[in-house]
Amino acid sequence: MGNSKFLEALTGDEYKELSKKLWIIQNHRCFICEEKIDLDVQTTNIDHIHPLVTGGKDEESNFGITHEHCNKSKKDSDLIVARKIAKLEKIIKEAENMKEAPSLKHVLDSNGGAKYNFKYKIEDGKLIYSFDELGDTTIRKSEIFVDELSKEQTAYISIPIEYLFHDDSLNPRGLNSSVNLLIKEFYKSNPQLQIALARINDGKIKLFDGQHKTVAQIMLGVKRIVVRLFINPDIDRLMETNLNAGKKLRQIAFDKSIVRQLHDTLYAERIRRYQMDHSLAEDDYSFSEQQLVEHFKGERGNVKTYIINSQKNVVTHDQGNKLQSYINFEGRGFSLPLSYSTFEKTLLATFINAKTVLNTPINYKVEEGLNPRTLEKEQLIQLCSLIAETFLIGKYDDSIGTNKIENSIATGKGYSIPDEHLIACRFFKEEVMYNWIKYIELLIKN
Ligand SMILES: [Zn+2]
Numbered sequence: 001m002g003n004s005k006f007l008e009a010l011t012g013d014e015y016k017e018l019s020k021k022l023w024i025i026q027n028h029r030c031f032i033c034e035e036k037i038d039l040d041v042q043t044t045n046i047d048h049i050h051p052l053v054t055g056g057k058d059e060e061s062n063f064g065i066t067h068e069h070c071n072k073s074k075k076d077s078d079l080i081v082a083r084k085i086a087k088l089e090k091i092i093k094e095a096e097n098m099k100e101a102p103s104l105k106h107v108l109d110s111n112g113g114a115k116y117n118f119k120y121k122i123e124d125g126k127l128i129y130s131f132d133e134l135g136d137t138t139i140r141k142s143e144i145f146v147d148e149l150s151k152e153q154t155a156y157i158s159i160p161i162e163y164l165f166h167d168d169s170l171n172p173r174g175l176n177s178s179v180n181l182l183i184k185e186f187y188k189s190n191p192q193l194q195i196a197l198a199r200i201n202d203g204k205i206k207l208f209d210g211q212h213k214t215v216a217q218i219m220l221g222v223k224r225i226v227v228r229l230f231i232n233p234d235i236d237r238l239m240e241t242n243l244n245a246g247k248k249l250r251q252i253a254f255d256k257s258i259v260r261q262l263h264d265t266l267y268a269e270r271i272r273r274y275q276m277d278h279s280l281a282e283d284d285y286s287f288s289e290q291q292l293v294e295h296f297k298g299e300r301g302n303v304k305t306y307i308i309n310s311q312k313n314v315v316t317h318d319q320g321n322k323l324q325s326y327i328n329f330e331g332r333g334f335s336l337p338l339s340y341s342t343f344e345k346t347l348l349a350t351f352i353n354a355k356t357v358l359n360t361p362i363n364y365k366v367e368e369g370l371n372p373r374t375l376e377k378e379q380l381i382q383l384c385s386l387i388a389e390t391f392l393i394g395k396y397d398d399s400i401g402t403n404k405i406e407n408s409i410a411t412g413k414g415y416s417i418p419d420e421h422l423i424a425c426r427f428f429k430e431e432v433m434y435n436w437i438k439y440i441e442l443l444i445k446n
Helices: 012-025 068-072 079-097 104-109 178-187 211-219 235-247 256-277 289-295 297-317 340-351 372-391 405-411 419-427 430-445
Strands: 044-048 063-067 119-123 126-130 140-143 153-160 164-166 196-201 204-209 224-231
Touching: 012 044, 012 063, 044 068, 063 068, 079 104, 079 178, 079 211, 104 164, 104 211, 126 153, 140 153, 178 211, 196 211, 204 211, 204 224, 204 235, 211 224, 235 256, 256 289, 256 297, 256 340, 289 297, 297 340, 297 372, 340 372, 340 430, 372 419, 419 430
Parallel strands: 164 204, 196 224
Antiparallel strands: 044 063, 119 126, 126 140, 153 224, 196 204
16 A cells, blocks of 8 residues: 555566465455455455554565455454454344344354353352353353342353343344444453343343443454353343433433333333232233232332333334334434434324323233224324325435435535425424324324
């Protein structure tokens, strides 16, 4: 590249020869994206693997060949780091293609992780376990520590990634771009300061906190992750602690829609506790939301909120909701017209009554198809889909997106924007949407 005296001194033919030599060493693949290079039809670059500024040498052994495109768009000047990030981006893209929020789960799946259940017992205050599926016959022991105030029991253990799973009920958040910074940080051999948290659930070790740090380590080739493992924890408490960390303590930037998802889980948890307290079977829903709220006297307000937010969550993420793919959730593209916050303040707030919970049994008239929550959900999903069909599907163009529009109109230059796209963008702005939703409400009432 520009700053290489070695490369500048080469003649055209010598440069070509070096390109070919590196190409053969790299098994005909690009150093960054690891896809095939065709020297006849693709433009390539030779670049320092470790940049000169960080002590890389200007000599043949420190050169790699890349697609020119990959080199120009690389995410780090060190090609090894650039390669790790490119690999992670591929995993993220695959998850998005499957309409899933990319998370530790996908990174584990593509790195040979998340395979085996955890076999353990507790004896004399010690956690006893083995990882024998890996051919490791050692019987391991870790001390169990008891948290004095909460009485939670935890052990610190180093887990092979084959035994590690992502906890998507306690931590439904996806990955964001901070993971790239962590990859760069750990690559410099800076240590991880806060340890990740996991719990044992369904016979598996599930990581619920420290997802980004763990992903960064796995991408750098780490095969064992040190975690603080909660043994049979009080899930409610863990979730609330985790939620409070986000909401009250502002340690984590929780997205609203994520809070709704967590409340969905908390609601399910309350239902189970109610059933257990009344010796009801797990599929017995003969009690009402109102009874549920009464049962948990000390936290009436919370339980009410969980019920309403659970309904909001179900409507938002239902497969049949065609508006869903136009909602901008945390960590997704900014090219979408409707922010989750606007969606909630307008459609959900108008059509899901947040003040009242129902007196009818939760399973009331389910079989006849007349369950009030189900009807509410289905009608709202129908309305969402109708709105998507009217204004967005085939009309909103996400290659144009929303953010450049005001600019190109103001400057009068740029591409000509189709009217339908423009209408879609303007219609889903919060102040505009608030008004036309009021009309729909009127219409429905009449
Ligand atoms: Zn490439």
